[in-house]
Amino acid sequence: MDFTTHIKAKNGWFDINLKELFQYRDLIILFVKRTYTTMYKQTILGPLWLILNPLITVSLYALVFGTVARLSTDGAPQFAFYLCSNAIWSFFAVCITETSTTFTANAAIMGKVYFPRLVMPISSVITAMLNMLIQLGILIIVMIGYVMSGIRFNITWTIMLVPVLIIQTGLLGLGCGIIVAALTTKYRDLVILVSFGVQLWMYASPVVYTFSQIPPKFIRFYLLNPMAPIITMWRNAILGTEGISGIYWGISWGITVAVLFIGIVLFSRIERTFMDTV
Amino acid sequence: MSDIAIKIENLKKEYRLGTIGGRTLNAELQSWWARKRGKEDPNLKLGEDYGNYGESFLALKGIDLEVKKGEALGIIGPNGAGKSTLLKILSRVTAPTEGDIWINGRIASMLEVGTGFHGELTGRENIYMNGAILGMTKKEVDSKIESIIDFSECRQFIDTPVKRYSSGMYVKLAFAVASHLDAEIMVMDEVLAVGDAMFQKKCLGKMGDEAAGGKTVLYVSHNMATIRKLCTRCIVLQKGQIVFDGDVEKAIDVYMENATGDLLTHYCFDGQRRSVPERGRELYLHSFDFLGKKIAKFSSLEKMRYGFNVEGFEDIDNVRVRLEIRTVEGTNVGMSESSDSFCIKKGERNDYELEYDISNLAEGSYTLRLTLFELNDMGIHKGFDESTETIYFEIVEDESNRTNWFPQYWGRVKLPASTIVACKRG
Numbered sequence: 001m002d003f004t005t006h007i008k009a010k011n012g013w014f015d016i017n018l019k020e021l022f023q024y025r026d027l028i029i030l031f032v033k034r035t036y037t038t039m040y041k042q043t044i045l046g047p048l049w050l051i052l053n054p055l056i057t058v059s060l061y062a063l064v065f066g067t068v069a070r071l072s073t074d075g076a077p078q079f080a081f082y083l084c085s086n087a088i089w090s091f092f093a094v095c096i097t098e099t100s101t102t103f104t105a106n107a108a109i110m111g112k113v114y115f116p117r118l119v120m121p122i123s124s125v126i127t128a129m130l131n132m133l134i135q136l137g138i139l140i141i142v143m144i145g146y147v148m149s150g151i152r153f154n155i156t157w158t159i160m161l162v163p164v165l166i167i168q169t170g171l172l173g174l175g176c177g178i179i180v181a182a183l184t185t186k187y188r189d190l191v192i193l194v195s196f197g198v199q200l201w202m203y204a205s206p207v208v209y210t211f212s213q214i215p216p217k218f219i220r221f222y223l224l225n226p227m228a229p230i231i232t233m234w235r236n237a238i239l240g241t242e243g244i245s246g247i248y249w250g251i252s253w254g255i256t257v258a259v260l261f262i263g264i265v266l267f268s269r270i271e272r273t274f275m276d277t278v
Numbered sequence: 279m280s281d282i283a284i285k286i287e288n289l290k291k292e293y294r295l296g297t298i299g300g301r302t303l304n305a306e307l308q309s310w311w312a313r314k315r316g317k318e319d320p321n322l323k324l325g326e327d328y329g330n331y332g333e334s335f336l337a338l339k340g341i342d343l344e345v346k347k348g349e350a351l352g353i354i355g356p357n358g359a360g361k362s363t364l365l366k367i368l369s370r371v372t373a374p375t376e377g378d379i380w381i382n383g384r385i386a387s388m389l390e391v392g393t394g395f396h397g398e399l400t401g402r403e404n405i406y407m408n409g410a411i412l413g414m415t416k417k418e419v420d421s422k423i424e425s426i427i428d429f430s431e432c433r434q435f436i437d438t439p440v441k442r443y444s445s446g447m448y449v450k451l452a453f454a455v456a457s458h459l460d461a462e463i464m465v466m467d468e469v470l471a472v473g474d475a476m477f478q479k480k481c482l483g484k485m486g487d488e489a490a491g492g493k494t495v496l497y498v499s500h501n502m503a504t505i506r507k508l509c510t511r512c513i514v515l516q517k518g519q520i521v522f523d524g525d526v527e528k529a530i531d532v533y534m535e536n537a538t539g540d541l542l543t544h545y546c547f548d549g550q551r552r553s554v555p556e557r558g559r560e561l562y563l564h565s566f567d568f569l570g571k572k573i574a575k576f577s578s579l580e581k582m583r584y585g586f587n588v589e590g591f592e593d594i595d596n597v598r599v600r601l602e603i604r605t606v607e608g609t610n611v612g613m614s615e616s617s618d619s620f621c622i623k624k625g626e627r628n629d630y631e632l633e634y635d636i637s638n639l640a641e642g643s644y645t646l647r648l649t650l651f652e653l654n655d656m657g658i659h660k661g662f663d664e665s666t667e668t669i670y671f672e673i674v675e676d677e678s679n680r681t682n683w684f685p686q687y688w689g690r691v692k693l694p695a696s697t698i699v700a701c702k703r704g
Contacts, residue, residue, distance in 0.1 A: 001382035004287070007370060027410040034407060112390040113411055114370035177642040187302065272373035275366070276293060 016268055021116045031123035033131070054090065054135045058082045065208040071133055074210045075147055076153075081239065083139045085207045088169055088234045091132035092227060093198045098124035100180035100194050103274050110275065117271040118264075119261040121178050127168050128208025132166070139238070154240030155224040161237050165230055168256055172226055175260035182266040206231050226252040226259075281347050282382060282599055283463055283494040284368070289341040291378035292334045293362050324672070337363040339518040341379070345496065347382075347462075350489040352509035352526060353498045353532045359515040362467060365389060366497065369465050383462030383494070386412055391468070392452030397441030400413045400430055401451055404440055408455045422458045429484075430454035431477070450477055457484050463494045482507060490492055502530050502607045506686055534643050541574040541670055550666040559661040561597065561622065561650060562589045566669060569631060575673040578637055582671070585631040588650065589624035596652050596664065597622060599632065606670070608644040611690050638692040641675045641681045 039047045061082040065071045073081040098120035103110070106120055143153060186191045205227040206214075214222050222228055229244050229252040236243040279448075338360045345351050351362050353503065363394040367374050369387030395404050405426055409419040419426075427433050430451040432443075440448055464485075485508060489495045493606045499505055505512060512529035514522040514536070524531040545566045552558050568574045569583040571632055599616040620630060646669040675683070 004380045005379075005381040005385070006380040007367065007374065007381070009374050009376050009378075022411070024413075026414075026416045029416075030407050030410045034396055037403070038396055041398045048303060099442055109394050109411065112393045115413065132655065188486060208481075217578075275372045 008080065016118070016264055017116065021083060021118055021122075022259055024116055024119050027115060027119050028123045028126065030121065032058075032127050035123075035127045037241070050131060050134050051065050051138060054086055054138065057090070058086050061086065061208055071209045071212060074235075075076065075084075076235070076239045076241050077151060080139065080142055080146060081235070081241075083135070083142060084235050084238050085095070085138060085231060087132055087135040088231055089107070089202060089205065089207045089227075090165075091128050092169050092173045092201065094128040094131065095125050095170060096177045096180065096198055097194055098128060099177025100184060102181040102192065103185045104188070104191070105114065105269070118267065119177075121181065124177070125174050127165065128173070129170055143239075156240065157237075158233070158243065160239040161233060165234050165237065168253065169227075169230055171260050172256045173228075173264040175256065178263040178267045179259070182270040183262070185270055201225070201227070204228075210235075210242065211244060223248055223251055224255075226255040230254075239277070282380075283347045283349070283384070284343070284345040284496075285380045286343040286428065289338055289367065289379065290375050291338040291360075291362075291367060291372075292336055292338060292375040294334050335411060336399055336518055338367075338374075341518075341520060343513070343520065343523075347494055347675055348489070348492045348680040349511055350495040350509045352495065352505040352529070353496065353515060354500070354502070354505060354512060354529060355387050355515035356536065358517075362389075362516040363513070364497070365465055365467050377643055381463065384413065384460070386456070386459040387457045387463060387465040388467065389465070391449055395440055395448070395452065398439055400426075400439055401430075401436040401443070404451065405455050408452065409458075410437050412456060418460065420448075421506055422525070426454045428456065436569055446477075449489075451556065453477075453481055453531065456480065456637075457488075461493075462494070464488065465496045465597035467498045476482045498606065499617060502533075502611075503686070507532065511659030534640060541672055543571050543668055545665065545667050547666045552666060557661060558663045560590070560592045561594060562591065563587075563648070563650060563663040564589060564627070564667065566648060566665055568671065574669075576671060577672050577676040578639065578641065578673055579676040580636075582634045582636045583630055583631065585630050586648065587627065588622065589627040593622070594652065594656075594662070595619075596620045597650050598653060600649040600651055601634065602649070604637070604645045604647075604649040605690060606645060609690075611639070611644065613647075637671060639673050640685055640688070640690045641673055642685060642690060643670065643672045644690075645670055647676055649660055662678050 036047075040049055043049065045052065058079065062078045066073065066078040068084070102117070102120045102124070110117065133234075148154070164202070180190050181192055183225060202208075204222075204225055211228065211232045229248040232244045235241045285592075337697060339366065340427070341360075355361050365387065366372050366389070367377065369385065369389060370382075371389070377612070383659060390410055391427065392408065394408050399407060401421070405423060406416065406419050427436055430447075430453075431456075432447050432451050435447065440451070443451070451689065459667065466485075480502060485495065486496075489510070490506065495508070497505070509526050512522075513524040514529050514533050515518050516536060520538075522529050529552065545564055547565065564587040566586045567584060569585050596619045598619045601614045603611045603613070614634070616632065620628075622628060648665040648669070650664070652660045652662065
């Protein structure tokens with residue numbers, strides 16, 4: 001028979017219709033646009049906050065971790081170091097926190113109309129990515145300033161890896177976020193846990209310190225954190241600070257793919273009936 | 279086979295009773311631990327027991343249905359019959375527990391108008407947003423935007439954030455977007471109860487055109503007038519099952535019969551909640567009866583005799599009786615106030631009997647609401663007490679007096695006849 005849609009009681013355990021997702025690309029773009037146009041309505045500084053926000057955070061890092069705690073920045077200027085780390089970390093953190101509320105925050109829309117539910121988390125990740133690119137822009141301006149005042153950055157071919165690292169961070173953030181999203185439909189506790197978890201995770205990642213400061217005996221555990229190699233390689237690519245062995249990055253990719261896979265499986269199981277439990 | 283738009287087979291939807299979701303992980307663990315040890319669950323509400331928790335409820339008990347292309351199918355039934363659940367499953371908001379649905383063509387569901395509207399966005403931006411949520415691409419919206427703006431009657435405000443819109447404008451804009459969907463199948467849940475009368479007429483017209491133009495329409499409503507106008511076929515749902523499928527008028531009859539229940543003649547209001555707490559303080563309406571009848575069915579030639587039992591908590595002089603009459607569908611028919619009044623003393627509990635002329639009500643099912651009130655010297659009404667339950671009665675045309683009355687054209691009230699007072703021969 002030539003029916004176009006078949007609604008059945010149970011779907012396969014990995015049931016993501018990518019073609020349909022692609023058909024809804026306009027919706028993804030619109031959600032991203034909506035976030036931007038509504039974010040700073042009725043604020044005085046408006047989009048300027050997009051720049052001020054990271055600058056304030058980074059200044060605090062430089063003050064607390066750089067000046068007071070005197071943590072090593074591996075030779076890079078403090079401000080550039082923290083700006084660089086914060087760009088990739090805040091991208092990751094926002095990915096998780098934003099996508100983790102996909103179901104609960106959008107229950108009103110999702111309870112009334114069908115669209116591929118993955119549209120929501122994907123548009124959150126894209127929004128976060130755009131914010132990150134703005135921070136990257138600030139970083140480039142700051143770096144040009146440093147170069148003009150005579151500081152050299154040891155940039156090599158690894159700068160080509162920047163887009164790959166951005167994509168990997170996005171995928172990992174999406175994976176973690178949708179796992180939490182799938183679980184929060186039943187257990188709201190996780191929403192609170194997420195903000196704590198993300199903060200803890202930051203200190204477990206080389207955001208305000210460097211990879212070389214980890215005692216060698218902890219390295220094995222430390223590598224379970226897929227963000228650690230990403231951040232280290234990210235700084236290596238942009239600022240030319242110390243690098244990391246490719247094997248570590250490989251492990252990190254393995255974990256990323258696994259997390260994303262589990263996330264999508266969970267998500268596609270929950271999305272069909274979450275309206276009954278949310 | 280290709281003329282079938284929707285085919286539903288053995289569709290079931292199960293909901294779990296008791297609290298699901300919203301429980302914290304901690305509470306879930308507590309309950310689990312308590313049950314494991316055979317102790318009482320600390321999170322159950324008083325009166326709940328394990329039997330109830332986790333028990334299931336079938337909102338749809340095996341629906342089989344085929345809808346042909348171009349058909350306008352009305353879905354009616356009392357609250358809780360499963361109408362909305364059916365629509366939700368059809369529009370893929372939630373998944374069925376069992377059964378299959380095959381759909382041929384794009385489906386546009388309007389379970390609500392203005393889904394995804396954001397107050398900060400302008401009307402134009404919201405058209406794009408809402409359109410995309412409903413499944414339109416940007417290109418499609420581009421080609422239709424002028425027509426959408428015209429239909430919404432909001433051109434003047436189209437670049438203003440919708441949070442500044444009046445609620446009527448908001449809804450008009452939302453409906454305009456939804457009605458421009460190019461879907462082959464439209465699923466609608468009483469979205470027509472919006473906007474002013476003119477706009478409602480326009481919407482109905484648009485929907486009628488679409489049904490006539492080969493679109494398949496599924497429409498849920500409690501408003502029988504629009505069902506009559508719009509639908510070519512109608513199903514009646516009751517307790518999760520289809521109890522009737524076929525002709526619209528017959529379906530409405532079936533629904534009405536079910537809705538009126540057994541046409542009771544005795545209603546008791548003791549201990550029931552009043553609409554406002556002041557009601558029932560000075561005077562208490564205990565019960566209402568239709569007198570001299572086994573069921574509340576009247577011929578249009580007879581007089582309706584009814585009585586009520588009332589207790590006075592204070593001395594009141596001037597109590598009158600108001601009857602508000604509506605059709606079972608909920609349309610207001612009229613109001614009547616008693617010409618006489620009675621007085622009641624503190625501590626008295628009396629039965630009153632009244633008579634009411636129903637000869638100008640057309641054949642059909644009606645509901646009644648009784649209010650005891652006082653009209654004071656200043657001309658202000660003061661309500662004492664009221665019937666808390668809906669009272670049903672039915673009027674059947676007397677055999678000897680059968681004029682064919684068409685309520686869909688003529689309403690429910692037989693107005694006084696005209697008389698010829700003069701004739702000028704030309």
